[in-house]
Every structure is written in C-alpha cells, then in structure tokens.
Amino acid sequence: MGKILCATRGGEASIQTQDAAIARAKEIGVELIFVYIYDVEFLARAKYTLRSDVVSEELDRMAEFLMTMAIERAKQQGVQASYTIRHGDFDAELASAVNEEEVSLVILGHPGKEESRFELEHLQEFASKLQEETSIQVCILPE
Secondary structure (H helix, E strand, C coil): CCEEEEECCCCHHHHHHHHHHHHHHHHHCCCEEEEEEECCHHHHHCCCCCCHHHHHHHHHHHHHHHHHHHHHHHHHCCCCEEEEEEECCHHHHHHHHHHHHCEEEEEEECCCCCCCCCCHHHHHHHHHHHHHHHCCEEEEECC
16 A cells, blocks of 8 residues: 545644544554645625635635644554645645545545534535546545
C-alpha cells in the first residue's frame, strides 16, 4: 500500500479523524498526507466588501497552524506525515489531490454533529462517487 490521504479541517471531530488516520498509517507502515481544502467563493455573494486575497492569506495561516499540529501528533507516534492546502471546490480539489499525490487510501472524517458540511448519508454517497472516479479506496473514520 502506498500513501494515505486524510481530508481534514479543525475542531474536535477533525482531531479524531486525524488520530484515526495516524493509527491506520502506523498500522500499515505508510506515509500520511493531510489535505485541508477551503473555498472563498462565498465572498462573491457577501453583502459587504472583503478582499478575498486577504481572507485567503488568513485562512492559509490558520490551515498551516492546524496542519502543523496534526503533523506533530503523527511524528510523536512515529508516522511520517506531510500536508497540502488547497483552494477551491472541495470535491474537485480532493479528487485532484488523490491523483496528484498517488495515494492508495483516502480517509474522510465521520461528520460532526453541527460543524460538518455533510450528513453521514451524503458523505457516504460522496465517498462512493470519489472511489468510483479515482479507483482508490475511500473510508470514513473514526467508525
């Protein structure tokens, strides 16, 4: 098995997903790549003026901080890890990352109660679609 790609954000649910991905990577002895994806397209519909480049820079800094913490937890458990931050549509960017990073497993986080963009049923549909499109195994953790 090659590398694991773990889609993640911030918050308690994401930390649980990261920890599950770290455990899986350690179990099978592979590299782990965290991917953080965000989209600032919502700013185009805002009723107030915000510079998307400024917002994007702030989100990048926040993402780098969160990913650095995830990398540190992985290293503490003996897992080689890295991260990538992507901008744009989540579905398209995740599929692109899967292909570019040449991974053999994608881990998605079990939806949190309120902060998740997905309900479990929709996440399962998304996972199935991604698996079909990329021919890469996709699993939802923690189970």
